[in-house]
Every structure is written in C-alpha cells, then in structure tokens.
Amino acid sequence: MNKRELLDLLQKETQGNCTPEETARLDAWYNSFDNKAMPVFLNEAEEALVRARLRNRIYQQITAEMPDLPAPVPKRKTMPLFRMAAAILVLLGLAGAAYFFGQTKTVPQPETILLSSVSPAGKMLKVTLADGSEVWLNAGSTLRYPAGFKGRYRDVYLQGEAFFNVTTQPERPFVVHTDTIRTVVLGTSFNIRAYPELGNIRINVATGKVGVVMGGNTLATLLPDQQLTYNKPDHTYHTETKDAAAANAWRQGTISLDGVSFDELASVLEHNFNYRLQSKRTDVRKVRFSMNIMTNNKIDDVMRIICSVTQTHYRIQGDIISIY
Secondary structure, three states: OOHHHHHHHHHHHHHOOOOHHHHHHHHHHHHOOOOOOOOOOOOHHHHHHHHHHHHHHHHHHHHOOOOOOOOOOOOOOOOOHHHHHHHHHHHOOOOOHHHHOOOOOOOOOOOOOEEEEEEOOOOOEEEEOOOOOEEEEOOOEEEEEEOOOOOOOEEEEEEEEEEEEOOOOOOOOEEEEEOOEEEEEOOOEEEEEEOOOOOEEEEEEEEOOEEEEEOOEEEEEEOOOEEEEEEOOOOEEEEEEOOHHHHOHHHHOEEEEEEEOHHHHHHHHHHHHOOEEEEOOHHHHOOOEEEEEEOOOOHHHHHHHHHHHHOOOEEEEOOEEEEO
16 A cells, blocks of 8 residues: 555545545554554543644645645544554554555556456355465356456455355455345455345455445444345345355255245256256245255155245256245
C-alpha cells in the first residue's frame, strides 16, 4: 500500500466511509503493527493531546512530498488509539515503513484474463490457486480465477458449490463473487453453495472469520459453524448455527440434507447423478427432505430412500426421474 492509498483510506475511515473491502485492508495493516496489550496513554487529557498531534503528523509526513494532496478533513468518529499509534509509527519510519511506503507508482493494469475450472456431473475437482489457496469444486460447479493475483484483492468467481481453504495474506483480501453477493476473507476455510438454478446462496464457515457483502453493505460476519442463507428473489437473508463438517461432507462423498426443498433435492440429483427429478404432485413438492445420500450409491437406491419418505413411487425414463 503506497502513501496516497493509505492517506485515502485513513481519511475515509475517519469519515466512516470505508467499504467492507477497504476496512479489511486497513484491519490487516493495523494488525501488522498492533500491540493492544501495551498501554499508550496515562490519562484522558494526554490522550486528547496526543491524538491531535498524531493526526497532524500523519498529514505532515505524507504531504511533505505530495503537496497536491487535500487538506485533512474534520474527524467524524474516533479512530481507535492503537490504530493512530500504528499509523504514526509507520510514518516515522518504524516497524517496516519502507515496505508499506515504497515509492511505487500506480500503473493501469491490463484486463485480467480468467481461467476456468469445471467439475462435471458426478465428479469433484480440486484447484490450487496461485497464492496457494485450495478450492474443492462440487459436482456441476465452475470456478473462474486469474493465473496470478496482482491487484488489491484476490478475486474469484463461483457458480455452483465449493469449499475454500484460503491462504492468509492480510494485505490482500480474498473475495468470492457469487451472483449479487461477495464473500470477503483474509485467510480461512468455508463452504459456499451458489447453484444458479436455486433461489438461495449458502455460506458456511469452518475456520476463521468471513464477511458477506452485498453492494456496499456487510450483511453479516460469520464465525465457525455459522451459516448465512441469502434468498435471491427478495434479497433477504438469515443466519443460523450449522455444523461446518456436515456442510462440506460432500468432499468425503456424503451429501447431508437438512430440511431441503424439492428443488434443492432435484439440484443434488442432477449435479451428482446426472438425472433430472420432477413431480406433478403438489404435496410432494412441499416436502422438506432430511437424509444422507452417498454419492457412490446407485440412483435406484437413492430413489427408494426418497420414495419411502414421501410414500410415493418413481419412474426413470432416460435422464428424467418422475415421482408419482
């Protein structure tokens, strides 16, 4: 992060205008220098005095070589003390300032060419990204990603379901784009299900912390064993506690269904067994299905379980399964 970028982010933070991605970058930068356990001020009077001095010195240090920068704006909210201390330490040349304030110039980057990895029906695929992050694609899923990450963020694009084990890079957040929402992390592991035919997107965290963003708003910050379900038609969402091991058990060949709709069940059969499930019975389409399906089972074994739950029969014609 160069001087101009840091100043812009510090100004936006004091005004309360940082986007979730910008906040993640600042958090990572602060954490590189932070020692919250160390007392900084003796009393409130000293705190107020030093706070004003720190802010002035930040601008003096940066604008000395960059006179075209704008003057500091009035502060609208209090910046945490450890953040102010971290900023001035860096600007004074301590704790690796040369790394953050290198005299690099911003150069327009050519349009990034994205690679694509596709897992066919009934197959899983593991992809290792340029930063060392590992992605397991569930059946019928597509991941688009650059050959190398060169920008401020590590952006990838998912259609389908995948489990991510993201390499930690505090200065460069990892962003998964799915439909209208983004999942922002620094380094963690989590599962995302975002098949286009389904009316919802689900994000479940295994380790670390994950931010879910839509537009410029953070919908939620998820911790391990927490899940967010985003409803695409009406743009609503809810969070709940869900076991992460069950959410990504498909990597070991077990599909754990917990109260899923008929459409979700149909999606599972299509992507994992390459059959399309249908039924004209409205009572069947209203059923919520809870069961475990093994991906190495034969389709007839799976359908016998489903029909035992719904007290129905099934018929297979080509790649279409009809429940009646």
